[in-house]
Amino acid sequence: MAKAETLLYLDGVSVSFDGFKALNNLSFLIGRNEMRAIIGPNGAGKTTMMDVITGKTRPDEGELRFDGKIDLTAHDEAEIAGFGIGRKFQKPTVFENQSVRDNLMLALKALRGPFATLFHRDDDAERSRIDTLLATIRLTARRDDLAGDLSHGQKQWLEIGMLLAQDPELLLIDEPAAGMTDAETAATADLLREISKTHSVVVVEHDMAFVRALGVKVTVLHEGSVLAEGSLDHVSNDRRVIDVYLGR
Numbered sequence: 001m002a003k004a005e006t007l008l009y010l011d012g013v014s015v016s017f018d019g020f021k022a023l024n025n026l027s028f029l030i031g032r033n034e035m036r037a038i039i040g041p042n043g044a045g046k047t048t049m050m051d052v053i054t055g056k057t058r059p060d061e062g063e064l065r066f067d068g069k070i071d072l073t074a075h076d077e078a079e080i081a082g083f084g085i086g087r088k089f090q091k092p093t094v095f096e097n098q099s100v101r102d103n104l105m106l107a108l109k110a111l112r113g114p115f116a117t118l119f120h121r122d123d124d125a126e127r128s129r130i131d132t133l134l135a136t137i138r139l140t141a142r143r144d145d146l147a148g149d150l151s152h153g154q155k156q157w158l159e160i161g162m163l164l165a166q167d168p169e170l171l172l173i174d175e176p177a178a179g180m181t182d183a184e185t186a187a188t189a190d191l192l193r194e195i196s197k198t199h200s201v202v203v204v205e206h207d208m209a210f211v212r213a214l215g216v217k218v219t220v221l222h223e224g225s226v227l228a229e230g231s232l233d234h235v236s237n238d239r240r241v242i243d244v245y246l247g248r
């Protein structure tokens, strides 16, 4: 991939916890407007990888760059969020006692950057942005309902909408399909495919039907490093991937 198209760059990143290497010389690139699926056994380092990208955990070694020039190791979590890296944790953290619409409104109000002043001045712009977000996350009909009354899957979508309200360039999403019905899982794959037209997305997931539905390049992590990379069919036929992950 040409250097200009690389949005996220990890090179030789290592992290140890009490001498145990959770990330071990991890290197990969994510392109602009690329969606990448990350798979791998429990303990492979998938969540730790997101922790180092977002500044929650500092790497012991290695290079982490965003948008070419930004050295992520030199910035804290708030600054990294401000650069346009948004993260969704595994458990939804919506405000249950607020309506769906108000949850999106709160996320929009917390916005930094060039859009912030626009929305604070202009109620029409804000309304239209919220309508667009509601349509994207398939919750237009639930806009006035309490977030607490949504299904588990719908709460995940609302949280993705709250992330989108912040207009990140890169979204990191940890196990979105966990606990979802098959129909919700399929709808989530559609949603992420739509989002990836205009954003870069890194999604960690164990559900292979979901990963197949994403139809994107897959990186397999094992013991803190990249074990294999390529199409799902390519990595699924890799003997080492079958041995450490898929064959179990």
Ligand SMILES: Nc1ncnc2c1ncn2[C@@H]1O[C@H](COP(=O)(O)OP(=O)(O)O)[C@@H](O)[C@H]1O
Pocket: 017, 021, 022, 040, 041, 042, 043, 044, 045, 046, 047, 048, 049
């Ligand atoms: N804060 C921490 N302190 C100690 N060990 C940790 C910490 N975070 C992760 N680990 C360890 O690092 C390894 C990778 O964990 P994690 O990144 O959560 O894996 P995954 O998300 O792929 O299941 C695991 O062995 C885990 O126990």
Ligand SMILES: [Mg+2]
Pocket: 046, 047, 048
């Ligand atoms: Mg994890």
